[in-house]
Amino acid sequence: MRRQFLTSTTALVLLWGAGQAYAGMDEAKTFLDTEIKDLSTLDRAGQEAELQWFIDAAKPFAGMDIKVVSETIDTHSYESKVLAPAFTAITGIKITHDLIGEGDVVEKLQTQMQSGENIYDAYVNDSDLIGTHWRYQQARSLTKWMANEGKDVTNPNLDLADFIGTKFTTAPDGDLYQLPDQQFANLYWFRYDWFNDEKNKADFKAKYGYDLGVPVNWSAYE
Template sequence: MKSILIARRAFLASAAGAVAILAGSVPAAAQSAADRAVEAAKQYSGTTINVLYEAGLQPLDPKTFTGPLWEELTGIKVNVIESPLPEIFTKTMQAHRAGSGAYDVLNVVPNQMPDLALAGVLEPLDDFVEKYGFADELQMIAPVYRDNQMKVEGKIYGFPDDGDTLILYYRKDLFEDPETMAEFKARYGYDLGPPQTWEQFGEIGQFMTDKYAPEVYGAGLLRQPGNAQYMFQERFRTEGGKFFDEETMKATVNSEAGLKVFNQMLEENKWMPAGVEQWGFIEAFNAFLAGDIAMTVSWPPVGRWAAGYGKGTEALSWIPETKVADKIGYALPPGNNPELAVGFSLSVASGSKNKEAAYLFIQWMNSEDISIQRVQLPFALRDPFRDSHFTSEEYRSRWSNADEYLDTLKAGAESGLLDLSLLQTDRYEEGIRQAISRLWGGDDPQTILDDLVGQWDELTERIGAEKQRRVYVDWASKPNAYPN
């Protein structure tokens, strides 16, 4: 914990300088959104707000950085309540239905926002945004997050606060080896580089395995069904697939695109390490750090941790020694439309007894001044989501090719694909997870997809096709629901 506290003190010092206000010395018009939030929040000094956060590393932000600093600046105490990610939606709904007022600030997975907003769980934020002058800074959030993860049917229900996107990491030393490049060009007729299509991914991966295995395999991907379902969502749309017929709301995942993706995934497993079907985040991450695979696709923390960022921080002591720190290349995944898998938006619970204090806290956290510091906390998992995060000279100097990392995340923040968002989205996603489990179990791919369609159609009818269509059409109309 000592190293975390040292890091926190350094960040606190810079943060305090960014937001400290000498009473009466700064005209209101010149104040930043962070300044305004601090000043307004002082009237609630002595209040405690309850913040629901995903358990694990995420809460180290409000526990060791933003929470203590907010209390120092405003007198408002932040009580962090942790929950495993799969339980957050259920706990949020239960608290609302019980009228318990258990939570003030909510971390909302963006594709669950329509469900929560239409159920009345989330407080509309438009009036607060206008009152405290946050609209201009909201426009500085990267468009893919701002235009897709903030509103439901035209109203603001959350501030995009986490730039989750699945990008490609690869071994530059292997890809740029002259002998390897020449052999690959002779075999396939094009230059070796980050794959632009999933066909190229298969060819490059097979080539690398043939040349380097068992020391190094061509790739290792997220194959555990809970993670792999995001990869399926991305690849299905990259191949031209649509989830539903917009007029009838009949599922169409058993199309030619769905079958192609399932068959490609099966073929890829043949040249990946044995047991890859059970790989989740940790297995793929550890294999990449060890230099055992030439490529992987995963969340942004892989890119900075593999480069050694945060080394020596007690909270990251579980991360093995990286053997690829100076060998990492960053690129968009094949198809150039990365999945914006999971992510978080900051919202206010409609049942909160401290709505204004809760709002002011999330405006301050999400602001230009404070968010740039939060996304650089090595242990807190908040990924860049504002234009200023990608261009920050400080962040771009954190390791030798941090600029390439941030440029790739910025590109992903322009072309990334939204997670499917529906009423009871978790039930539709569970169908994909079960389908992938059956795929790894040896069932026929077309039969699996046909069964998935039947399952989805039954669920849609149970929810109400017109109710579901309203939500789906709103989601599908957003710029990043499907590739342009």
């Protein structure tokens, strides 16, 4: 049994939370003992309560298979090799998380959108594709889904403000279509002595018409 989902980025995490099957707390405790330990902001009772919600919400979806795909980087390897099996053990929903090349992810996503063939139920893909998802209207609007069809199976403790970068995964219609899963942080270094050199400051002001400083927008960076 498989429901037809076309999603993106960490939408797959929400969909997992939206379709759990029956397993048990023993498996959940094993996961907490081996993987979470003291890494959570929740205490142990809170962690168990969180996973109990997943176990209970999963019961109507016992036996479901969900196929997920992402590019092969360390973050997604952990999701595939650790989180997916743990989710299956805790909920009874079988998660198959394939790891392939980034270009292959995009190719399969495009093929699915154009052909209508359900290759994968969820895609972990770049937020750059937000425009594609919005135009094709084949990915679920998470905003509408969580408020309507998926309301009963959306984690009540989910706080979208906890996610960094949701403005890049929100479409022009104001709806959220993707949840950020991991980030590539860019770090820029600058020469403090150059930026405080009086001649450099004077030359810069004469050429550009404003004071020399660390760039705060793209035009200044260029």
